[in-house]
Every structure is written in C-alpha cells, then in structure tokens.
Amino acid sequence: MKTSGVIEGHILTPEGFVQGVLAHEDGRIVRISGDPVEERVVRHTATDIVLPGFIDLHVHGGGGRDIMQGGDAAQRVASLHLRHGTTSLLATTMTAPLSDLETALTALGPACRERQRGSARILGVHLEGPYINSGKLGAQPNYARPASMEELKRLDALAPIRLITLAPELHGNLELIPSLKAEGFQVQIGHSLGTYEDGVEALHLGAGGFTHLFNAMTGLHHREPGMVGAALAHARYSEIIPDLLHAHAGAIRVALRAIPCLYCVTDSTAAAGMPDGDYMLGRHKVTKCMGGVRLPDGTLAGSTLTMDQALRNLVGLGLELDDASRRVSTFAADYLALHERGRLTPGAWADVVVMDRQLQLKQVIVEGEAL
Structure with missing residues (x-):
C-alpha cells in the first residue's frame, strides 16, 4: 500500500535541528526543508520535536510475550515496542537447548521477512548465548556451550542472525570470531569471566562491541581491568541498559566519556508494558515488581524499559537531545551497517517519532505507516 505524508516541527537531521517540514512517500523520506x-x-x-525512530538491538519480550515462545509472540512484542517509539529491533533469544532455539527462530523467519502492520520492523535475531560462560549466566538458563558454526548456520537458515553474544574465553570461541565475521555475523562480548586481555584479543579478531556493559562480565579493578576495562579502554561500540537499575548513573557517565558510540538497549522482557506479576523469560519464571524484573534469588532478569524512557533518562543525565537521539537510534544502526535507518535524511526509511517538549510521544511512523 502506497503511503505519503508531511510532518512539521523541529526536525533532527544529521546536520542538526531545522524548523520545517519532512515529507515521505512509499515508506521513504523524500524531502526535508527548513531553517536551522x-x-x-x-x-x-x-x-x-521530530526524531529518528528508535532502534533496539536487545529485545526479549514485551506485552506479556517472550520471543522464545514462538508462534505470534514476536509480532506482539514488536507491536508493544512500536507504541513506545521503537521502529526496528532485534528479537533476542535466551540460552537454551537447540530445539528451543529452533522453535523460536522458525517463528521469527516469517516475522523478519514481512513486517506486520502496527509492528516495528524485526531486523533479525540477536543470539544472546548459548555461547556464553556458565559462570556468568546472569538470568540466562544454564544451557551454555562453546560456539558451533554448524549450529549457527542451521539456525541462520531459519531466521537471519545479525548479532551473536559470546564469551571469548570459552574453548574455541576466540578462534572462531574471524570466521563468524567472514560469514556476516556481528559478534559482541558478554556473559563472560574473561580477562582484560581476552577482551582486547576478541576485539582485535573482529568482535564489534559488548553486551549490556557492566552486567554479567568481569568488573574493573586497577590491577585486573577485566572485560569492563577492555570495553572502556578499547571499544568503539557497546550496549548499555539505561534504566538506572542495571547501571548506576555515574557508571553510565563513565561509559559515555570512554566509548564514543555507546548505544542504548532495553533488554526488555515480557513484563515490559505490563502490570506487576510473574512472567516467563525463556525457561525462567521472573517477577516484575517496583520497576524491575528479577529471578527468585533477586538477580536482575532483563528489564521493563522502553526506548522512549531510555531517551528521557539520557536527557535527565544531562545529555543534549541530539546526542541522546544518536544513542537510541543512529549508533545502533551504524553498528549493524543499516545506513538507511537511524537518521532523518532523504532516501532513508521514514522511521520517525514525534514528541512534545517533555519528550512524551505524540506520534510514531514506521516505514511511512503512522501508528
């Protein structure tokens, strides 16, 4: 269906804000005009205020559904997050037996090929594990195992895997990174007990970034810098969860000073957009209470964060709006080489959020479709 429209306001372009008009047709931006x-x-x-639609590369669930459930779960999740301004996302799996992953990716294949009306674009899959360290599971079930190219290709044939989280210190994982990159997978480091040296070597071999910085990785000590030290000293890209539960505001500020293209993810669960209560995260039962999601032992288990709140949190930390916008849109797009998303410029997809001056959403447009 052909669509067209015009949006007026303060429009954030790659060159800065203009007060003017954005026109889109057939899902693409065709013109932006106005005065700086x-x-x-x-x-x-x-x-x-007119900003690029948000891009979330780490989404487990929302609206009461979990990606690992298969069926229509992904569409339900993508619909919930679109209502909070996320116009594209990576459906993120849990560490699980191969049969569970096959169930999830079988359902994700059609969802990735065709966007449903009223839903965010599902760009592909973020495979968070199972190639992680069983000593740093966080909220992941203990089905961790070394990486297998054969298994990856089998899963990728079901749905496109765009991003893989792995622990480089596991036997064979470090050596596999160049082959994974050659096959077109983006690799990042997470759920790891590795050393600073392991992290630096993984980056040297082609790993692109880090999964939920500070969480489920060896911390920074001045004599043992750990994975956090490797990220702060060497990374250009890294995820961070800015819900102010997973990382203290001060830690987020440290990361902002150290990592040029630090970008935000929600790590959201089925509990996002839902009332307090019990939900599923893969094979785990988790509880939403007091704004967080936890396992029975109190371990943080993903979040209830949405990307519109992530933007507001960044601005609340003191970031300028254009900088905050890049960290919820542009940098994630650049990380996956999605040059037609994450920015408002002629030729790009018409993925747009319209907000008031309190940064509350007024309208969301995905590929030219107004929600």
Whole structure:
C-alpha cells in the first residue's frame, strides 16, 4: 500500500535541528526543508520535536510475550515496542537447548521477512548465548556451550542472525570470531569471566562491541581491568541498559566519556508494558515488581524499559537531545551497517517519532505507516 505524508516541527537531521517540514512517500523520506534552529530553542517551545525512530538491538519480550515462545509472540512484542517509539529491533533469544532455539527462530523467519502492520520492523535475531560462560549466566538458563558454526548456520537458515553474544574465553570461541565475521555475523562480548586481555584479543579478531556493559562480565579493578576495562579502554561500540537499575548513573557517565558510540538497549522482557506479576523469560519464571524484573534469588532478569524512557533518562543525565537521539537510534544502526535507518535524511526509511517538549510521544511512523 502506497503511503505519503508531511510532518512539521523541529526536525533532527544529521546536520542538526531545522524548523520545517519532512515529507515521505512509499515508506521513504523524500524531502526535508527548513531553517536551522538551536537546540536550546527546541526544548523551550511548543513546536513538535521530530526524531529518528528508535532502534533496539536487545529485545526479549514485551506485552506479556517472550520471543522464545514462538508462534505470534514476536509480532506482539514488536507491536508493544512500536507504541513506545521503537521502529526496528532485534528479537533476542535466551540460552537454551537447540530445539528451543529452533522453535523460536522458525517463528521469527516469517516475522523478519514481512513486517506486520502496527509492528516495528524485526531486523533479525540477536543470539544472546548459548555461547556464553556458565559462570556468568546472569538470568540466562544454564544451557551454555562453546560456539558451533554448524549450529549457527542451521539456525541462520531459519531466521537471519545479525548479532551473536559470546564469551571469548570459552574453548574455541576466540578462534572462531574471524570466521563468524567472514560469514556476516556481528559478534559482541558478554556473559563472560574473561580477562582484560581476552577482551582486547576478541576485539582485535573482529568482535564489534559488548553486551549490556557492566552486567554479567568481569568488573574493573586497577590491577585486573577485566572485560569492563577492555570495553572502556578499547571499544568503539557497546550496549548499555539505561534504566538506572542495571547501571548506576555515574557508571553510565563513565561509559559515555570512554566509548564514543555507546548505544542504548532495553533488554526488555515480557513484563515490559505490563502490570506487576510473574512472567516467563525463556525457561525462567521472573517477577516484575517496583520497576524491575528479577529471578527468585533477586538477580536482575532483563528489564521493563522502553526506548522512549531510555531517551528521557539520557536527557535527565544531562545529555543534549541530539546526542541522546544518536544513542537510541543512529549508533545502533551504524553498528549493524543499516545506513538507511537511524537518521532523518532523504532516501532513508521514514522511521520517525514525534514528541512534545517533555519528550512524551505524540506520534510514531514506521516505514511511512503512522501508528
């Protein structure tokens, strides 16, 4: 179905804000016109704020459904997150037996090939494990195992795997990174007991970043810098969960100073957008209470964060709006080489969020379709 439309407001382009008009047709931006405007003006007038749609590379669930459930779960999850401004995402799996992963990816294949109306674009799969360290599971079930190219190709044939989290210190994982990159998989480090040296070597061999920085990895000590030290000293890209539960505001500020393209993810679970209660995260039962999601032993188990709140949290930490926008849109797109998403420019997909000056959502447009 052909669609077209015009959006007026303070529009964030790669060159800065303009006050003007964005026109889109057949799912693409065709024109942006207007006069430059300073950011300090943008937040202090009643004019709508127009930003790139949010991109979330770590989504386990939402709206009561978990990606590992298969069936129509992915569509339900993508619908919930679209209502919070996420126009594209990676459906993220849990560490699980091969049969469970096959069930999830069998359902994800059609969902990746065709976006359903009223849903965010599912760009592919983030395989968070099973190639992780059983000593740093976090909320992952203990089905950890070394990476297998044969298994990966079998799963990738069901649904496109765009991103793989692995622990480089596991036998064979480090040596496999160049082959994974050659096959087109983006690799990042997470759920790891590895050393600083392991992290540096993994980056040297082609790993692109880190999974939920600070969480489920060896911490920073001045004589043993650990994986956190490797990230802060060497990474260009890394995820972080800015719900202010997974990482203290001060730790987020440290990461912002150290990692040029630090980008935000939600690590959201089925509990996102839902009332307090019990939900599933893979094979685990988790409980949402007081804004967080936890296992029975109190371990944080994903989040209830949405990307619109992530943007507000970043601005609350003191970031300028254009910087915060890049960290919920552009940097994630760049990390996966998605040059037609994460920015408002002619030719790009018409993935747009319209917000008021309190940064509350007023409208979401995905590939030209207005929600």
